[in-house]
Amino acid sequence: MMGMALTACGRDESSGGTQSTPGISDSTVKIGISVPLSGPVSDAGTAQLGGAKAYYEAINAAGGVRMRDGKTRKIELTSYDDGYEPGRSAQNFRRLVQQDGALAVVGGLGTAQNAAVLPVAKELGVPQVFVASGASLFSAKPADNPWTIGWQPTYEAEGEALAQAAIALNRPVTVAVLRQNDDLGKAFLNGFNKGIEGSQVKLAGTIQTYEAADTTVDSQITNLAATKAEVLLSAVAVVRLQISALTKARELNWKPVVLLPGFTQGFSTVLKPSGADAYFDQIYSTGFVKIPSDPQWSSDQAVTEFTGRMKQYSPQANANLPNAVWGYATAATFVRALETMDGLTRQNLMDAIRKLKADDIPMLLPGVTVDASAAGKSPVNVTKLFKFADGKYSLAQPS
Amino acid sequence: MRRTWYRAGALAAGIIVLAVLPLNSTPYTNYQVALVATYAVAILGLNLVSGYAGQISLGQSAFFGLGGYCAAIATARAGWPLPASFLLACALPAAVGLLIAIPAVRLRGHGLAIFTLALPLIGVALAKRFLDLTGGSEGLSARIARVPGWTGLDIDQWTYYVVLAIAGALFLLARNMVTGRLGRALSTVRENEVVAASMGISPRRYKALAFAMAAAYGGAAGWLYVYTIGFVSPVEMELLLSINLLAMMIVGGMGSVLGSLLGGVLYVYVPIVAGTVDPVRTTLLYGAILVLVLFLAPGGIARALHRTGDWLSDLRARKGPGPPAPGDRDLGDDWRRRASAPEETRKVHGATTQRLPRARGGDRDDGNGSHRLRTRRE
Numbered sequence: 001m002m003g004m005a006l007t008a009c010g011r012d013e014s015s016g017g018t019q020s021t022p023g024i025s026d027s028t029v030k031i032g033i034s035v036p037l038s039g040p041v042s043d044a045g046t047a048q049l050g051g052a053k054a055y056y057e058a059i060n061a062a063g064g065v066r067m068r069d070g071k072t073r074k075i076e077l078t079s080y081d082d083g084y085e086p087g088r089s090a091q092n093f094r095r096l097v098q099q100d101g102a103l104a105v106v107g108g109l110g111t112a113q114n115a116a117v118l119p120v121a122k123e124l125g126v127p128q129v130f131v132a133s134g135a136s137l138f139s140a141k142p143a144d145n146p147w148t149i150g151w152q153p154t155y156e157a158e159g160e161a162l163a164q165a166a167i168a169l170n171r172p173v174t175v176a177v178l179r180q181n182d183d184l185g186k187a188f189l190n191g192f193n194k195g196i197e198g199s200q201v202k203l204a205g206t207i208q209t210y211e212a213a214d215t216t217v218d219s220q221i222t223n224l225a226a227t228k229a230e231v232l233l234s235a236v237a238v239v240r241l242q243i244s245a246l247t248k249a250r251e252l253n254w255k256p257v258v259l260l261p262g263f264t265q266g267f268s269t270v271l272k273p274s275g276a277d278a279y280f281d282q283i284y285s286t287g288f289v290k291i292p293s294d295p296q297w298s299s300d301q302a303v304t305e306f307t308g309r310m311k312q313y314s315p316q317a318n319a320n321l322p323n324a325v326w327g328y329a330t331a332a333t334f335v336r337a338l339e340t341m342d343g344l345t346r347q348n349l350m351d352a353i354r355k356l357k358a359d360d361i362p363m364l365l366p367g368v369t370v371d372a373s374a375a376g377k378s379p380v381n382v383t384k385l386f387k388f389a390d391g392k393y394s395l396a397q398p399s
Numbered sequence: 400m401r402r403t404w405y406r407a408g409a410l411a412a413g414i415i416v417l418a419v420l421p422l423n424s425t426p427y428t429n430y431q432v433a434l435v436a437t438y439a440v441a442i443l444g445l446n447l448v449s450g451y452a453g454q455i456s457l458g459q460s461a462f463f464g465l466g467g468y469c470a471a472i473a474t475a476r477a478g479w480p481l482p483a484s485f486l487l488a489c490a491l492p493a494a495v496g497l498l499i500a501i502p503a504v505r506l507r508g509h510g511l512a513i514f515t516l517a518l519p520l521i522g523v524a525l526a527k528r529f530l531d532l533t534g535g536s537e538g539l540s541a542r543i544a545r546v547p548g549w550t551g552l553d554i555d556q557w558t559y560y561v562v563l564a565i566a567g568a569l570f571l572l573a574r575n576m577v578t579g580r581l582g583r584a585l586s587t588v589r590e591n592e593v594v595a596a597s598m599g600i601s602p603r604r605y606k607a608l609a610f611a612m613a614a615a616y617g618g619a620a621g622w623l624y625v626y627t628i629g630f631v632s633p634v635e636m637e638l639l640l641s642i643n644l645l646a647m648m649i650v651g652g653m654g655s656v657l658g659s660l661l662g663g664v665l666y667v668y669v670p671i672v673a674g675t676v677d678p679v680r681t682t683l684l685y686g687a688i689l690v691l692v693l694f695l696a697p698g699g700i701a702r703a704l705h706r707t708g709d710w711l712s713d714l715r716a717r718k719g720p721g722p723p724a725p726g727d728r729d730l731g732d733d734w735r736r737r738a739s740a741p742e743e744t745r746k747v748h749g750a751t752t753q754r755l756p757r758a759r760g761g762d763r764d765d766g767n768g769s770h771r772l773r774t775r776r777e
Contacts, residue, residue, distance in 0.1 A: 183535035
């Protein structure tokens with residue numbers, strides 16, 4: 001008992017807080033990231049980290065980040081593998097803050113993983129910013145979670161953007177819906193419902209759901225085809241099941257306008273294997289970043305710079321995964337926040353982030369901007385509608 | 400006799416180190432050690448059904464997650480006191496485990512493994528579906544640990560003590576179970592069901608019992624996890640965790656209480672060590688470390704440690720009989736075979752007879768030092 005009492009006094013340093021400036025010296029800013037570098041999602045995690053690293057290294061090579069106190073600082077990024085396990089993400093956060101003395105943890109990947117970190121960030125008073133997840137909870141309640149903010153558009157925003165494709169048909173249509181039977185699927189549909197409010201677009205009577213572990217969605221698609229709906233919102237997040245859905249619709253000779261989520265929009269991964277590219281007349285999907293392999297950006301300055309930096313600084317990461325682009329653009333957003341900090345504390349960082357507006361973040365599509373000042377919304381909250389034609393997606397012109 | 404003293408001394412030293420450790424280390428370290436204890440309990444449960452009773456189970460993560468949800472929902476949402484939610488986190492998985500075991504134990508060979516494969520798949524789907532209760536794929540935040548004011552401890556220190564105390568009690572309980580009648584019955588069932596039945600041990604009943612105990616330990620580990628991390632989500636139920644726990648149990652030592660503890664240590668620290676060497680090649684290094692361990696210590700680390708200990712004391716007691724021959728690798732189960740199923744023909748162990756004269760009353764490598772005293776008394 002005496003030992004216990006003794007230590008309670010003996011241990012009060014390094015519990016985070018806002019008074020000192022942990023992680024910032026005159027020449028460096030220390031930040032951290034936790035991503036899956038092992039396990040089933042390691043590709044995405046490696047790409048996410050690789051993108052971020054490529055941007056920070058390029059900034060460092062050019063001298064560093066010039067901050068408002070007149071000093072130029074290099075960015076030191078420490079990364080840990082969480083294997084996509086929430087418990088390890090939470091522990092990595094503690095490690096980054098308490099052992100490594102990071103100013104903030106930037107751009108971690110995964111919904112449950114970051115949800116586990118969220119209360120720790122709050123407890124320690126350390127920024128957990130620009131979380132790579134489409135779940136709304138990271139940006140939704142800044143008053144409850146003052147140290148956390150998301151980055152990319154939410155699933156709701158994506159569903160809302162897809163609704164525009166149905167509305168643009170400009171006639172009364174019904175939409176058949178297939179969605180994942182969880183909060184992700186619900187968020188998607190909620191956004192879509194919000195988007196079609198007051199339009200001529202209605203949902204078909206039956207909404208079909210699937211489980212991520214299902215092997216096919218044949219029966220769901222058969223039920224939906226029976227409604228003879230003009231539009232299919234196939235909000236399927238699993239590539240293999242999206243192939244199953246589109247293949248089945250084709251077999252049933254059902255030819256609706258197809259709306260796909262970003263997860264399963266790929267030409268070579270979904271459209272080609274399912275034969276959907278040649279069968280359906282109209283396929284729409286959404287996006288908010290430039291896809292580096294898309295020929296329309298082959299001479300775009302931001303894209304060539306991205307490709308070059310990925311090759312130079314993160315050769316082991318797959319630059320064609322969207323995560324690489326997200327990681328890169330997230331890093332750019334964070335550097336912008338550092339540049340606008342009014343002091344050097346963690347609180348100053350959060351203040352700068354909550355005021356951040358930028359329309360020139362590299363790799364974002366024209367018209368997609370960062371605005372972290374809108375309370376309750378993710379910093380990137382615009383998604384663009386894409387139409388598939390001639391083997392590639394291009395920005396859909398609003399008709 | 401001397402070895403008993405060594406062991407008691409080592410145990411006492413270990414307890415003192417563990418008791419003092421959290422007072423001088425960072426919260427990160429304290430939570431990390433608490434996690435080791437947590438996963439060790441889950442692996443210990445798995446060891447009861449897979450190591451001792453010989454039934455491979457891929458369902459441990461489902462019970463782990465269920466225990467976690469019990470903790471989060473009962474305490475954080477319904478306001479139950481912690482002891483009540485802990486009991487629920489043991490009892491509910493045990494009940495589910497028993498229910499599942501009743502049909503499952505009728506399957507032979509790998510039937511049970513395939514049957515249990517379904518548990519994480521169903522568990523994840525259910526956890527995502529009952530959004531209002533479980534919070535869906537975003538998970539449930541549940542900071543259920545509270546420090547009583549009189550201790551003067553920080554939250555991480557208190558968490559450490561609570562988790563280690565509970566884990567210690569569960570380890571003691573398991574040790575007493577597996578060194579007694581139950582352990583002998585389970586290993587008889589594992590070795591030969593016909594022999595077991597002829598001795599009045601119902602293989603089905605004992606397999607079901609082992610499965611239910613494994614589930615209860617899994618649930619308890621889930622509760623400890625939520626107590627430590629303050630969060631639970633469907634990810635904690637996923638099959639990958641089951642497979643990882645199984646791998647760590649095998650590397651740590653099957654059919655060994657100490658091996659379960661080592662499994663917990665490995666589960667938490669191997670990825671960290673691998674990440675320190677080269678963060679980008681974590682997976683590769685992780686795999687390499689596991690393969691290397693199994694290559695050097697085929698029966699698991701616990702067994703290798705015991706063999707080394709035996710060899711050292713042999714060396715000291717008489718003039719060097721030398722390290723055990725390679726053929727002795729699987730001797731670890733010998734005490735149990737001798738104790739429980741004498742009729743059984745020893746299939747693998749060519750070297751058994753040669754070693755018997757040296758065996759001091761069953762004092763041979765058994766994967767768990769505590770068995771020795773017991774065996775001697777019998």
